[in-house]
Amino acid sequence: MPDTPKKMKIRTILLLISLSLSLAVAVNAQTVKPSPAPVVTQSGYVRPSQEKRFKRYFKNMFGPEADAQNAINAGIATWRNTPREWGTHWNGFGKRFVSNVGRGVISNTTRFGLEEAFKLDSHYYLSQKRDTGSKIKSALMSPFTARNKNGKLVFGFPRIIGTYTGHIIAAETWYPKRYGWKDGLRTGTISLGTTMIFNLVKEFLHK
Numbered sequence: 381m382p383d384t385p386k387k388m389k390i391r392t393i394l395l396l397i398s399l400s401l402s403l404a405v406a407v408n409a410q411t412v413k414p415s416p417a418p419v420v421t422q423s424g425y426v427r428p429s430q431e432k433r434f435k436r437y438f439k440n441m442f443g444p445e446a447d448a449q450n451a452i453n454a455g456i457a458t459w460r461n462t463p464r465e466w467g468t469h470w471n472g473f474g475k476r477f478v479s480n481v482g483r484g485v486i487s488n489t490t491r492f493g494l495e496e497a498f499k500l501d502s503h504y505y506l507s508q509k510r511d512t513g514s515k516i517k518s519a520l521m522s523p524f525t526a527r528n529k530n531g532k533l534v535f536g537f538p539r540i541i542g543t544y545t546g547h548i549i550a551a552e553t554w555y556p557k558r559y560g561w562k563d564g565l566r567t568g569t570i571s572l573g574t575t576m577i578f579n580l581v582k583e584f585l586h587k
Contacts, residue, residue, distance in 0.1 A: 424531075425505070425527060425531030437492040441488050449480075454476035483549070483550045486546040487545060488542065488546075489542075494542065501526055501527045504522050506583060515583040519577075519582075522575060522576060523540070523575045539575075540572070543568045547568035547571065
């Protein structure tokens, strides 16, 4: 009996996730030499060690901040009853929370694999210039920029690809049947916008 389009889609997605995980783990484990002394660039940027990058990757998926964000988003979606098929009770909240965690695992694994492969750092660093304009500019650019190993700001495709990958896979697989890749694009774009706002708040909370 031939596979249904849904089964083929899930199988392809699982393969992509496996490849991303393999890439991330392989790159992270490939160096057995002691880490060289950190190099401080002219901008003051120091590329995090391999160990620190991996810990940050794990924390982005399962750390306190990630758990809180997943719970808040699940609570809001339950209150709004989106998707309506999951209901407004604790069972629906649980489905949404697990969905958020799964989406985060896919997004962060894709992002981490690309960052390690291309030696980029998508982590957000506060603007060194503390005037209002510089802080706003830094936050607004944050979803679309990353730092290379020399600390130079470059196009941050790992975060963009990771974000859209997680949202599209969620919409195409475990979300109700009426959802599709276009919904993933929409929610992925909202997620990048939320990143801007979150980093903007961080800029102005930091003195």
